[in-house]
Amino acid sequence: MWKRDEAVKPGVPTDGPRVETPRSSGSDMVNTGSVGTIGKSVVIKGELSASEDLTIEGQVEGKVELKQNILTIGANGRIKASVFAKAVIVQGEVHGNITATEKVDIRDAGSVDGDLAAPRVAIADGAHFRGSIDMQAGAGKPADSKASGDAARPVVAESAKPGASTAAPATGMASAPAAAVPSHTPSR
Amino acid sequence: MLKWGSRRADLPQAAPPAPPAPADAIVTSKVFPHFLAAVAHQAAPTLLDLGPVVGSNVSFFGERLACKLHVEDLYSDVEAHARRGERAALAGFFATRLRQAPDSIDGILCWDLFDFLDRQAGLVLAARLAGMLRKGGALYGSFGTTAVELKQYTKTVVVAAESLRHRMSPATPVMRTVLLTRDIIKMFDGLIVAESVLLKSSTRETLFRRP
Numbered sequence: 001m002w003k004r005d006e007a008v009k010p011g012v013p014t015d016g017p018r019v020e021t022p023r024s025s026g027s028d029m030v031n032t033g034s035v036g037t038i039g040k041s042v043v044i045k046g047e048l049s050a051s052e053d054l055t056i057e058g059q060v061e062g063k064v065e066l067k068q069n070i071l072t073i074g075a076n077g078r079i080k081a082s083v084f085a086k087a088v089i090v091q092g093e094v095h096g097n098i099t100a101t102e103k104v105d106i107r108d109a110g111s112v113d114g115d116l117a118a119p120r121v122a123i124a125d126g127a128h129f130r131g132s133i134d135m136q137a138g139a140g141k142p143a144d145s146k147a148s149g150d151a152a153r154p155v156v157a158e159s160a161k162p163g164a165s166t167a168a169p170a171t172g173m174a175s176a177p178a179a180a181v182p183s184h185t186p187s188r
Numbered sequence: 189m190l191k192w193g194s195r196r197a198d199l200p201q202a203a204p205p206a207p208p209a210p211a212d213a214i215v216t217s218k219v220f221p222h223f224l225a226a227v228a229h230q231a232a233p234t235l236l237d238l239g240p241v242v243g244s245n246v247s248f249f250g251e252r253l254a255c256k257l258h259v260e261d262l263y264s265d266v267e268a269h270a271r272r273g274e275r276a277a278l279a280g281f282f283a284t285r286l287r288q289a290p291d292s293i294d295g296i297l298c299w300d301l302f303d304f305l306d307r308q309a310g311l312v313l314a315a316r317l318a319g320m321l322r323k324g325g326a327l328y329g330s331f332g333t334t335a336v337e338l339k340q341y342t343k344t345v346v347v348a349a350e351s352l353r354h355r356m357s358p359a360t361p362v363m364r365t366v367l368l369t370r371d372i373i374k375m376f377d378g379l380i381v382a383e384s385v386l387l388k389s390s391t392r393e394t395l396f397r398r399p
Binding site: 106120121122123124125127128129130131132133134135136 | 241243260
């Protein structure tokens, strides 16, 4: 009468711990509306450019360029790159110079080791910053991009998931040459 | 017979209210406005801040001076050395720590950093800073005049040109290095004292200029 053996119906919430499983699609790059996201397990080495807003939760080494858009480096994001964008929000870690035509915003858990160039800079209490800040007239203009990246190699978008698709063309994420050979690097 | 409140003594006592956190002290500075004026006089000035990064200071300097600001948190270096018991190595460390080129800086904010340095480290750092200043550049610092044990660092938040808020953070205790005014002047060889004011807090605010 208590139906002890009755299987839990799918979709019925249980009180036990919930385990989230990876999505079967296997892609860590998703396009939700006009904001692209690079997932935690993605490692990109090379040049990353986009014409839409982008959130990075993974690792990027090289150069990131979103001239007309907002770049958000999420709490899990780890960037070793020169960054160029309209506005940059840092919640994770950045090692490299950031140039923004509008604003750089380092949130309380954010960390930047590098130089900032932007007309407006906001640094929250508790944020880590080491470098210089250039807010002079003209700071963050495209002409400043002469100090761009040192490692502008072809894009190699890597995913820890075997068989995972890389940059989705629909997102306009990366201009990867067809010859670029992805080399899988284990990530976190 | 009922005894109202008879069990009250058995009830757990409410914890006494925590003492209010000490409010950040706001001090009036007579010298800092002159530092700002000196730097504002330069076209597209470059500042060097030796304290920890403070977001509101960045905004203040950006709006007020439209400057380029270098943040080099030497307090964290001092604390790291103190924790390792290597304060004596600070002099050698400061010889190479700052990467700014000579004659490249218009304004330097030392705050009270020299209170935490021994004489040798202070000499080395002061010589490096004096060499970085451009002609007409200004250096702001405050120097304690009482030999007490320092247990806190002061993070200075610029509220307005003449108002500075001091926020304290714990430090590895060290006896303050008290420098005589003439020692301070000698230490910054090549600079001249433009202003020196002894505050009620027994702190001497000093503004140096490079002639």
